[in-house]
Amino acid sequence: MTGGDEGGSGNQAFFPFPSRECALKALGLLLENASDHISCFDRQGRRLFGSGTSGEARVGGGQTISGASPAVPPLPHEASVPFLEAMAEAFASGSLVTTEYSVMHKGEKREFRTLFLPVGEGDDRTEFVLAISRDMTPLRESERMIAIQRDLAIRMSEASEVRGLLEDVLKAVLEATRLDCGGIYLVEWPGGDLVLRAHRGLSSGFVCSVLRYARNTPQAALVHEGRTSVRNYRRAGYPLNEVVRREGLRALAVVPMVHNGKVLGCINAASRKLDDISPTVLAVMETIAGQVAGFLARLSIAEELRRSERRMRSLLENSSDVIAVTTKEGVIKYVSSSIERVMGHRVEEVVGRSVLDFIHPDDRESCAAGLAELMDRPEETIRQVFRFRDAAGAWRWLEGLVRNLVADKVIEGYVVNTRDITEMERARELLQASEERYRSVFQSTGTAMALIDKDTGICFANGQMMRMLGLGGAEGPDGKTLFLDCVSPEERELFMSQLKTAAGEGHLHLGHFPLEVVDRAGRRIPTLATVAGLPRSEQMVVSLIDITVEKLYEQTLKKHASDLRDFLSIASHELRHPIALIRGYASILREMLEEGVKAADLSEHLPPIIESSERLSRLAEELLEVSRIEQRRLLPDARVQPLVPLIARAVEEIKARTDWSVRLRAADREMLVKVDGDGITRLLVILLENAVDFSPSGSPVEVDLKEAGGKVIIKVMDRGPGISEEHRERVFERFYQVEEVRHHSRPGLGLGLYIAKSIVEGHGGRIWCGPREGGGTVFNVELPSLNGS
Numbered sequence: 182m183t184g185g186d187e188g189g190s191g192n193q194a195f196f197p198f199p200s201r202e203c204a205l206k207a208l209g210l211l212l213e214n215a216s217d218h219i220s221c222f223d224r225q226g227r228r229l230f231g232s233g234t235s236g237e238a239r240v241g242g243g244q245t246i247s248g249a250s251p252a253v254p255p256l257p258h259e260a261s262v263p264f265l266e267a268m269a270e271a272f273a274s275g276s277l278v279t280t281e282y283s284v285m286h287k288g289e290k291r292e293f294r295t296l297f298l299p300v301g302e303g304d305d306r307t308e309f310v311l312a313i314s315r316d317m318t319p320l321r322e323s324e325r326m327i328a329i330q331r332d333l334a335i336r337m338s339e340a341s342e343v344r345g346l347l348e349d350v351l352k353a354v355l356e357a358t359r360l361d362c363g364g365i366y367l368v369e370w371p372g373g374d375l376v377l378r379a380h381r382g383l384s385s386g387f388v389c390s391v392l393r394y395a396r397n398t399p400q401a402a403l404v405h406e407g408r409t410s411v412r413n414y415r416r417a418g419y420p421l422n423e424v425v426r427r428e429g430l431r432a433l434a435v436v437p438m439v440h441n442g443k444v445l446g447c448i449n450a451a452s453r454k455l456d457d458i459s460p461t462v463l464a465v466m467e468t469i470a471g472q473v474a475g476f477l478a479r480l481s482i483a484e485e486l487r488r489s490e491r492r493m494r495s496l497l498e499n500s501s502d503v504i505a506v507t508t509k510e511g512v513i514k515y516v517s518s519s520i521e522r523v524m525g526h527r528v529e530e531v532v533g534r535s536v537l538d539f540i541h542p543d544d545r546e547s548c549a550a551g552l553a554e555l556m557d558r559p560e561e562t563i564r565q566v567f568r569f570r571d572a573a574g575a576w577r578w579l580e581g582l583v584r585n586l587v588a589d590k591v592i593e594g595y596v597v598n599t600r601d602i603t604e605m606e607r608a609r610e611l612l613q614a615s616e617e618r619y620r621s622v623f624q625s626t627g628t629a630m631a632l633i634d635k636d637t638g639i640c641f642a643n644g645q646m647m648r649m650l651g652l653g654g655a656e657g658p659d660g661k662t663l664f665l666d667c668v669s670p671e672e673r674e675l676f677m678s679q680l681k682t683a684a685g686e687g688h689l690h691l692g693h694f695p696l697e698v699v700d701r702a703g704r705r706i707p708t709l710a711t712v713a714g715l716p717r718s719e720q721m722v723v724s725l726i727d728i729t730v731e732k733l734y735e736q737t738l739k740k741h742a743s744d745l746r747d748f749l750s751i752a753s754h755e756l757r758h759p760i761a762l763i764r765g766y767a768s769i770l771r772e773m774l775e776e777g778v779k780a781a782d783l784s785e786h787l788p789p790i791i792e793s794s795e796r797l798s799r800l801a802e803e804l805l806e807v808s809r810i811e812q813r814r815l816l817p818d819a820r821v822q823p824l825v826p827l828i829a830r831a832v833e834e835i836k837a838r839t840d841w842s843v844r845l846r847a848a849d850r851e852m853l854v855k856v857d858g859d860g861i862t863r864l865l866v867i868l869l870e871n872a873v874d875f876s877p878s879g880s881p882v883e884v885d886l887k888e889a890g891g892k893v894i895i896k897v898m899d900r901g902p903g904i905s906e907e908h909r910e911r912v913f914e915r916f917y918q919v920e921e922v923r924h925h926s927r928p929g930l931g932l933g934l935y936i937a938k939s940i941v942e943g944h945g946g947r948i949w950c951g952p953r954e955g956g957g958t959v960f961n962v963e964l965p966s967l968n969g970s
Contacts, residue, residue, distance in 0.1 A: 292316075365378055582598045710724065880901075
């Protein structure tokens with residue numbers, strides 16, 4: 182073990198131990214603690230020394246190898262033969278020889294490899310052989326496990342469905358663990374139950390009893406915890422049902438398949454021989470469970486991607502939209518096959534052509550401008566509406582959303598999502614035309630209409646409503662005028678109740694109701710109003726019909742009815758009196774004649790009859806005059822003549838009738854007028870009769886005539902009780918008398934002043950009355966004068 186001379190240049194010692202004994206001791210310690218079993222054999226097969234604890238191993242032919250390690254069990258004949266043959270080959274050849282063999286140790290098959298290393302003093306003769314033996318069982322088991330996992334990984338990489346793969350997985354698990362039977366469960370969502378998807382080595386009766394475990398069962402709950410569990414039926418004393426007892430299971434391992442914290446299922450493996458499942462077996466199952474969980478997750482993702490792709494493709498192909506991809510220049514790179522259904526074009530007819538070839542000439546400029554605008558705006562989207570030519574040559578309206586994905590390495594272009602809106606565009610045009618028609622009707626109708634909100638704010642009003650209410654624009658703080666402010670205060674409560682009824686009942690139309698509104702000038706306007714609710718809207722429609730004329734007509738009718746009643750009352754009174762006189766005196770005359778009274782004695786009874794007949798004649802004439810006035814047949818026979826003689830004739834006629842004092846004051850110069858002489862005389866007679874009737878006894882009636890400003894003014898003045906201001910305009914109305922009808926105490930039908938006014942207005946003049954200074958009444962007549970013209 183040492184070299185030559187210590188100070189010379191001989192070989193240097195490999196083991197610088199102080200002595201040979203020390204070196205041998207060190208070598209012994211090395212052999213005793215080596216992981217491999219090392220023995221030294223001579224040519225007779227005797228073991229000179231060996232590593233490991235003391236023991237014996239029989240090697241063929243009854244030869245004894247003393248001090249054999251427990252790692253080298255007694256060799257059966259099938260193992261000793263290759264052992265001794267390899268040793269003999271090493272002695273004979275003087276070279277390294279290797280042999281492998283297997284033995285049964287404690288009921289377990291183990292595999293060994295022995296290396297025979299020849300050793301000798303010379304180069305040509307081997308004196309002894311070193312046998313270095315190693316237990317290859319763990320290595321072979323590892324190689325077997327690696328092969329199983331490799332083959333399983335390859336199978337999973339090629340698998341496209343779960344069921345067949347799970348059967349292969351279970352087979353690999355049982356081969357790797359050397360267990361007897363098992364099953365694979367998958368979690369069924371959304372409930373979370375465990376469902377048996379693959380099984381091996383189990384009876385059909387047992388399989389039927391374990392097909393499903395509900396989420397709330399202990400077995401499923403244990404799996405959902407995500408922890409490996411081992412069950413020993415014999416030692417743990419679990420209660421066994423008859424099915425499990427017949428199955429003969431002794432030990433069971435349950436390993437969950439978990440991916441990213443989510444339990445996907447579990448692998449169960451059981452033994453009918455062993456009472457325990459070794460940690461090595463559990464490690465193998467956990468490794469395979471992890472592989473399968475990853476595969477299931479990937480397969481689920483891939484399947485979801487495939488489904489998503491199929492859905493997307495189906496959507497693209499069956500959608501009413503057309504998806505296209507164009508270059509920056511507008512050349513079509515891709516178009517979905519839905520274009521054939523929507524536009525009639527085949528895909529190959531469109532791809533490769535410019536999109537502008539199919540766009541209406543009037544829309545090309547705007548589309549090109551939109552694409553140019555989008556060029557510098559990556560990832561942005563614009564909307565365009567244009568006409569596109571279909572396969573039949575017709576133009577169809579399309580709405581397109583264009584997105585710039587030129588920078589996207591997959592797309593590298595503009596994505597255009599188009600939708601056929603031809604029918605929508607036609608409907609829009611029809612709606613627009615209808616809206617314009619309704620707007621025109623809304624604006625041109627004679628009915629005032631407005632849209633109001635729930636607070637009565639006017640949202641929109643047509644011209645008629647604006648004119649009626651005098652609205653000039655928005656005046657409220659929120660930009661709206663409140664319609665309620667345009668309703669008379671007395672009727673606002675009525676209007677709000679009608680509004681509430683229309684809104685609550687949802688009526689499209691309500692009947693008219695009377696409503697008084699007030700315009701900006703404060704003028705009250707009677708109307709007929711309608712309130713209607715708009716479907717699916719909080720707005721209401723208010724329409725107003727101005728019934729001012731109707732109200733006046735109604736008032737006129739009422740007045741005429743009242744006048745007629747008064748006329749009938751007055752006429753019956755006026756006619757009854759003269760008729761009664763005539764009848765009475767006629768009866769007296771008849772009786773006197775029958776009694777032979779002389780004619781001279783009858784004459785005193787004739788004046789009342791004559792007077793009454795004249796009164797009836799005047800009443801009849803007045804009624805005829807009124808009739809001619811109403812029928813517009815009281816037309817004056819006008820000619821140029823002096824006015825004073827006409828007035829004088831009327832004065833004389835009154836004096837002849839009543840012997841009343843009438844004074845006429847007129848200018849000296851002649852006053853020429855163009856009038857109907859009889860009409861003017863009749864006018865003056867009426868005014869003078871009226872003055873005489875109301876003048877106290879002995880009080881003269883005065884007529885004043887003058888000319889001023891191209892007008893002739895006639896004043897008829899009396900000292901009667903006068904006419905109060907409230908009656909001054911109405912005295913010229915038909916049948917109107919200052920006294921109430923039931924207190925009628927003066928003769929006449931109340932038609933005189935009405936006839937007088939008609940005569941004056943027929944000559945282009947005017948008539949009015951007023952108080953006379955000192956008491957009484959003045960009737961003024963103004964007529965056009967011809968003097969100086």
